[in-house]
Amino acid sequence: MIDAMIYALPFLWDGFLITLAVSGIVVAASLALGLVFGVILAFGPVWIGLPIRVFADTVRAIPLIVLIFTVYYGLPALQVPLSPFWAAVAALAAFKTGHVIEIVRGAITSIHPGQMEAAKSIGLTFLERLVYVVFPQAVRCFLPPWINSVTDSVKGSALVSLVGVVDLMMAIQQVIGRTYQPMPLYILGAMIYIAVNAALSVASRRLEARFAATVAT
Amino acid sequence: MTERKDRPDAPAAEADIGGRRGALAALGAAAFVGMAATAEKAAAQAPRESLLRTVISRGRLIVGTGSTNAPWHFEDERGQLTGMDIAMARILASGLFDDPNKVEFVRQDPAQRIPNINTGRVDIVIQFMTINPQRAQLVAFSRPYYAEGVALLTSPRSRFKTYAELRAAGAQARASVLQNAGADALVKDALPDAQVMQLDTQANVIQAMESGRADVAVVDLSTVRWLVRRTPDRYVDAGHSYRSQLYGAAMRQSDPDWLNFVNAVFNVNMFGHVSEAYDAAMKEFFNIDPRPRTPGFPPI
Structure with missing residues (x-):
């Protein structure tokens, strides 16, 4: 059992890096886009908020696997030649953005409107009001569900193997395909995913504690 | 998730190109058929160039296959793709470019075999694909290269x-x-x-x-x-x-030049005068020594 795991480890390294890359890009892109669209949804006019709401509701309503296949097969038909890697990343990022938009909107609307009005009354610009007044308070509501969605992204990244990207999960399947010994590899895979997500959990608890302290002082 | 192994026994189940995931892949592909239709119509005006010419001018062959099933397509100890399907792809590349290495492998789930052909992602699929009448309605099959x-x-x-x-x-x-x-x-x-x-x-x-x-x-x-x-x-x-x-390679339909070329290369390697690569693969992966080729009446 242990022998089979040690034998497999070198074959999993590249796949592991792909899993980290997919997760990292998806988390960063969805955070950036979700933040912008979430703020627009919370404060913007209806005509611009409506498409965002439709987008967020649509991508969250579609099973992720269908979204991946749609992007993978759809973009070439629209003359956008994307490699399997970027097609899968784009689909995952769109899906995650839908979630982050909701988390951001929820966190912002949990702050009493009086805060915004008070900040306005002392002459802060819109951006200053966001950065100095709303965000520092909203971040406490934002972090727990967002960290949850980050660990979800790491696990969801295993779906990229469906379009032929050799991530950790696909690398595991490749070793099983050669050795026909599934059990040690599945256990090893579980351990690696747990290690990554446990590290994220620890980091998130630190982050939450830090922001809670900042606001308290 | 695990790659679904091709099954010999259930043609009805195989016809759905690999069960639930196949259906989802088809759904994804179908979502854009409408948009592709316009381009298709435009292409129909001019005679479509055979994939054979496209591949030759591109200078490399794009083959859809898997990487998780020995002895068909799997990574060896050095991380290189190998197996009977890979050998057939290299035989085809040799026939095209006199170079077995001018081939790019697109790794795909068995459920993607038919969608990837019909959306043009790959030139040919060589992935332990059972020839059956249901599939033959959707893609063009080469002559069989193995009987499983x-x-x-x-x-x-x-x-x-x-x-x-x-x-x-x-x-x-x-x-x-x-x-x-x-x-x-x-x-x-x-x-x-x-x-x-x-x-x-x-x-x-x-x-x-x-x-x-x-x-x-x-x-x-x-x-x-x-x-x-x-x-x-x-x-x-x-x-x-x-x-x-029977296992065969699969290609898009309505391209007789490409299909004939693939069949010619397979025939020459299986029954003709350049059988070294095919024989070596049969020996390595199945421990089979193909019958010696004798002059006279053609064996096929």
Whole structure:
């Protein structure tokens, strides 16, 4: 059992890096886009908020696997030649953005409107009001569900193997395909995913504690 | 998720190009058929250039295949793709460019075999694909390059090791088999009274036999040969194979030049004067020595 795991480890390294890359890009892109669209949804006019709401509701309503296949097969038909890697990343990022938009909107609307009005009354610009007044308070509501969605992204990244990207999960399947010994590899895979997500959990608890302290002082 | 192993026994189930995931892949592909239709119509005005010319001017062949099933397509100890399907792709590349390495492999799930052909992601699919009439309505098949069968895998520790012992065991014998519409009938064909245990992946079917949950694993003949040859201390061929089915390469339809070219290369390598690569692959992956080619009446 242990022998089979040690034998497999070198074959999993590249796949592991792909899993980290997919997760990292998806988390960063969805955070950036979700933040912008979430703020627009919370404060913007209806005509611009409506498409965002439709987008967020649509991508969250579609099973992720269908979204991946749609992007993978759809973009070439629209003359956008994307490699399997970027097609899968784009689909995952769109899906995650839908979630982050909701988390951001929820966190912002949990702050009493009086805060915004008070900040306005002392002459802060819109951006200053966001950065100095709303965000520092909203971040406490934002972090727990967002960290949850980050660990979800790491696990969801295993779906990229469906379009032929050799991530950790696909690398595991490749070793099983050669050795026909599934059990040690599945256990090893579980351990690696747990290690990554446990590290994220620890980091998130630190982050939450830090922001809670900042606001308290 | 696990790659779904091609099954010899259930043409009806295979017709859905790989079950649920195949349906989802088809859904994804179909979502854009409407948009592609306009381009298709424009292309129909001018005679469409054969894929043969496109591939030659591109300078490399794009082959859809898998990477998780020995001895068909898998990574060797150095991380290089190898297997019978890979050998056929290299034979084709040699025929195109006199260079077996001018080939790019697109790794795909078996469920993507037909969608990736029909959306033009790959020039050809060589991925242990069973030729059946339902699939032949959707893609063009090359001539077969291997005839797969079903066989019985046991272990030196099994209670019943040979086909005769398994049959004599009657209802005492427990068989593991890949979950499928025709899986029960597949086992009963060889072992009419055996208890059938259906599992979700080929690797798990074999694992069940090894861990003693089943006495025999009912799997592809090539898998049995491969495992027994590589690890005779762990696996035993019970000595019975049945249900032959043909494996062929798949291409898009309405492109006779491309199909004819692929068939010509396969024929020359299987029956003609450049058979070294094909023979070497048959020997390496199936321990089969193809019959010597003799002049005179053509064997095909």
